[in-house]
Amino acid sequence: MNGYRLGAIGIVITFFTIITATVLLPMVLFNPKESGHGNKYVKTDVANPARGRQIFVREGCFYCHTQFTRLQDRGYGPLVKAGDYVWETPHQLGTARTGPDLTNEGGKFPSEWQKAHLINPRALKPGSIMPSFSYLTNRDMNDLVSYIQSLGNQRTVHAYVEAPAEYELVYLPKKTVDTNSDAAANAGRGIYTQNCAACHGLEGEGNGPNSISLEKKPANFTRGFYKQYPDAFWFYRVSEGVTGTRMPRFNEILTEEERWYLVAYLKTLPQNQEVVVDKLDQLNKVGQVHLPKLTEQEWEPHSGGD
Amino acid sequence: MLLDAVLSNREGSAARNFIMSAIWWSILGMGAGMLGGLEFSMPDLIHNIPQLSFPHLRMFHVNAVAIGWLSMGYVGAMYYMVPSLAKTKLWSERLGNFTMWAWNAVMVGAFCTLLNGATEGREYAELGAVLDVLVAIALVTIASNVYMTVVNRKVKKLYVSLWYFLGALFWFPLVYIIGQRTFVALPGLNDAIVGWFYGHNILGMWFTTVGVGMMYYLLPRLTNAPLYSHGLSMLGFWGIALFYAPTGTHHILQSPVPEWLKAIAVISSVFLLVPVLTVLTNFFMTMKGKWQMVVTDMPLRFAVTSCMFYLVTCVQGPFQATRWVNWYLHFTQWVVGHAHLALLGTFSFILTSAVYYGLPRLTGREWQSQGLIRAHYWLKFLGFLLMMVSLTIAGLIQSAGWAFGVPVDQWGLQIRPYWGLRAVSGVMIVLGQLIFAYNVFKSFYTPAAKVADAKTAEVKA
Numbered sequence: 001m002n003g004y005r006l007g008a009i010g011i012v013i014t015f016f017t018i019i020t021a022t023v024l025l026p027m028v029l030f031n032p033k034e035s036g037h038g039n040k041y042v043k044t045d046v047a048n049p050a051r052g053r054q055i056f057v058r059e060g061c062f063y064c065h066t067q068f069t070r071l072q073d074r075g076y077g078p079l080v081k082a083g084d085y086v087w088e089t090p091h092q093l094g095t096a097r098t099g100p101d102l103t104n105e106g107g108k109f110p111s112e113w114q115k116a117h118l119i120n121p122r123a124l125k126p127g128s129i130m131p132s133f134s135y136l137t138n139r140d141m142n143d144l145v146s147y148i149q150s151l152g153n154q155r156t157v158h159a160y161v162e163a164p165a166e167y168e169l170v171y172l173p174k175k176t177v178d179t180n181s182d183a184a185a186n187a188g189r190g191i192y193t194q195n196c197a198a199c200h201g202l203e204g205e206g207n208g209p210n211s212i213s214l215e216k217k218p219a220n221f222t223r224g225f226y227k228q229y230p231d232a233f234w235f236y237r238v239s240e241g242v243t244g245t246r247m248p249r250f251n252e253i254l255t256e257e258e259r260w261y262l263v264a265y266l267k268t269l270p271q272n273q274e275v276v277v278d279k280l281d282q283l284n285k286v287g288q289v290h291l292p293k294l295t296e297q298e299w300e301p302h303s304g305g306d
Numbered sequence: 307m308l309l310d311a312v313l314s315n316r317e318g319s320a321a322r323n324f325i326m327s328a329i330w331w332s333i334l335g336m337g338a339g340m341l342g343g344l345e346f347s348m349p350d351l352i353h354n355i356p357q358l359s360f361p362h363l364r365m366f367h368v369n370a371v372a373i374g375w376l377s378m379g380y381v382g383a384m385y386y387m388v389p390s391l392a393k394t395k396l397w398s399e400r401l402g403n404f405t406m407w408a409w410n411a412v413m414v415g416a417f418c419t420l421l422n423g424a425t426e427g428r429e430y431a432e433l434g435a436v437l438d439v440l441v442a443i444a445l446v447t448i449a450s451n452v453y454m455t456v457v458n459r460k461v462k463k464l465y466v467s468l469w470y471f472l473g474a475l476f477w478f479p480l481v482y483i484i485g486q487r488t489f490v491a492l493p494g495l496n497d498a499i500v501g502w503f504y505g506h507n508i509l510g511m512w513f514t515t516v517g518v519g520m521m522y523y524l525l526p527r528l529t530n531a532p533l534y535s536h537g538l539s540m541l542g543f544w545g546i547a548l549f550y551a552p553t554g555t556h557h558i559l560q561s562p563v564p565e566w567l568k569a570i571a572v573i574s575s576v577f578l579l580v581p582v583l584t585v586l587t588n589f590f591m592t593m594k595g596k597w598q599m600v601v602t603d604m605p606l607r608f609a610v611t612s613c614m615f616y617l618v619t620c621v622q623g624p625f626q627a628t629r630w631v632n633w634y635l636h637f638t639q640w641v642v643g644h645a646h647l648a649l650l651g652t653f654s655f656i657l658t659s660a661v662y663y664g665l666p667r668l669t670g671r672e673w674q675s676q677g678l679i680r681a682h683y684w685l686k687f688l689g690f691l692l693m694m695v696s697l698t699i700a701g702l703i704q705s706a707g708w709a710f711g712v713p714v715d716q717w718g719l720q721i722r723p724y725w726g727l728r729a730v731s732g733v734m735i736v737l738g739q740l741i742f743a744y745n746v747f748k749s750f751y752t753p754a755a756k757v758a759d760a761k762t763a764e765v766k767a
Binding site: 004007010011012014015018019021022023026027029030031032057058059060061062063064066068070071072073074075080081082084085086087088089090091092093095096097098099100121122125127128129130131132133134135164240243244 | 345346347349350353354355356359360361362364365423424425426427428429464469473476477480484487491492493494495496497498499500501503544547548551552554555557558560561562563564567570571633637638639641642704708709710711712713714715716718719722725
């Protein structure tokens with residue numbers, strides 16, 4: 001054994017050093033204070049969310065549903081903080097998202113909807129692959145639903161429309177353009193005319209010449225709804241477009257500065273009555289564009305003669 | 307008499323019993339995985355049976371293949387390989403058989419509890435308190451058995467495989483006991499940090515170390531070639547010992563845990579390339595001039611396939627652990643594919659190679675059918691490739707979905723074809739494993755067709 005004493009000591013020391021550094025040290029150094037935004041489980045006459053959490057664990061929900069929002073997650077509510085998890089043990093952070101994130105799920109749907117969805121997921125979400133939990137007893141089901149409804153109940157949403165946290169935290173602080181100034185709005189006007197007016201119209205009423213052919217109509221910026229958009233949200237929409245529509249991602253075409261100029265211009269558009277475009281003569285008229293006539297040869301270069 | 311029947315003292319019986327149990331649990335574990343995979347394609351396939359609901363199947367699948375199939379097979383292989391490398395007998399066959407029963411009791415317990423949802427709710431550490439204690443006792447007993455065998459060895463030098471086995475049997479009981487958190491309730495994020503220390507080190511300090519030790523044992527024996535370099539093998543060993551253990555936090559890289567811990571995890575994950583490439587260089591140089599042998603030698607073909615998958619999985623791993631790749635790929639089926647690449651592609655293949663190599667030498671009987679071995683290989687290999695490809699594509703679709711803010715309902719429909727392919731691959735893999743089990747039954751549980759004296763003699767020598 002003598003020849004291997006050094007090796008054995010080496011293995012033991014290496015391992016205990018690593019355990020100290022990555023297991024013991026975090027327990028000593030990392031004690032986040034309770035943030036007051038963690039989930040609060042309030043028992044009612046009907047159901048007990050603390051027991052519902054045990055059902056959540058028992059049914060293994062966390063294998064497909066995570067419970068932490070990341071900077072880049074869209075539409076999943078406010079970002080979590082370290083102090084939100086002080087009382088959460090065993091932790092249900094999760095590691096795969098076969099289904100949506102549940103960090104702020106509470107209140108997104110009525111309790112009856114949640115219950116029906118647990119019993120027959122595909123009746124409410126066609127195409128979902130969630131297993132049916134119809135075997136849960138009524139008490140288990142009520143407790144589980146009350147737990148789901150309490151997720152994120154202490155994290156308040158500040159605005160009706162919110163850009164992903166990335167935009168609030170990363171892009172907004174390094175904004176170089178004063179989006180409230182006339183100069184910036186003037187600079188944005190040209191960018192708007194070149195890039196946006198074809199669909200959104202010259203006055204931003206969503207009635208550009210392209211709009212008639214679009215299944216999903218372009219936004220009418222003169223609606224009251226758009227007057228409450230914060231800068232970061234405008235910037236997010238312009239940068240990343242709108243999934244499911246023809247609105248493209250302008251971060252691939254315009255620089256960051258140009259997009260801020262555009263935001264400044266968009267904010268100056270007036271609030272008007274809503275315009276619904278369903279007739280051709282309501283469109284902004286664009287003069288007929290005369291393209292040079294093509295000869296047959298140019299039109300079909302490979303047709304081989306006349 | 308009864309003692310001999312239950313706790314046999316016959317040489318090699320502990321190793322053999324461990325391997326047979328492992329094969330049994332592999333069928334249940336992989337079967338559970340297959341059924342879970344089918345439920346992704348046909349969510350209403352099984353209705354109103356809580357035991358066969360996907361989350362319960364998944365808990366049992368992970369525990370049965372990791373704690374049942376791989377771990378039991380590993381212990382069986384060590385009980386066979388350690389005495390053969392130390393040129394001595396196993397210290398105590400009775401103790402070995404006792405641990406075999408203890409471990410089987412754990413697995414029966416896991417079957418009864420996990421399928422009913424009796425879980426601690428910690429990923430990879432689902433087993434309840436009683437079973438945790440039983441596993442810890444079994445691990446300590448196994449470690450003492452193997453350590454005493456090495457102490458009583460008849461050769462002076464320790465071959466590199468023994469370094470790996472002894473290291474693993476020192477690390478893993480500790481990792482297991484720390485990682486279970488059975489009797490403690492840590493605050494949420496600390497629970498997650500310790501949990502992923504365990505979750506990654508069950509792989510790093512157990513499956514990898516024992517698996518690589520088995521590769522070091524099998525490749526030179528199967529090819530009749532000396533190991534390329536002892537120095538390189540030591541470098542690889544110390545590299546794994548240093549860089550594997552602190553990587554756990556890369557599983558929660560985007561959660562609000564301390565940044566310094568994430569930095570340690572990412573840096574050591576990238577540094578893992580050093581031991582991995584060292585180990586593989588050593589293997590591939592050992593194989594030099596012997597590559598044609600994989601055509602005829604089936605155990606060698608399993609072992610070489612395992613080395614190839616090890617290369618792929620260990621290049622993927624450090625790359626996924628970096629922040630920007632993790633930003634994109636985390637939470638998706640890509641990671642599930644990666645996990646299967648490590649445990650199914652790499653370590654299950656090397657264990658299968660060890661079983662094909664070891665069982666005839668333990669029992670003195672030959673494999674009844676080479677054709678069935680080939681069928682097993684191709685079903686498992688092609689099935690696994692199909693699974694890997696479909697999960698990776700599904701993962702990329704999901705990643706794009708999360709990165710571009712596409713709703714789950716929308717990308718959920720796009721990946722349904724890949725769930726289907728994955729279900730098919732699961733059926734192929736389970737079919738391969740059933741063929742394997744049938745071959746084992748034919749060869750070792752029916753009246754002996756042929757006794758290979760030469761190979762038994764090789765073991766005794």
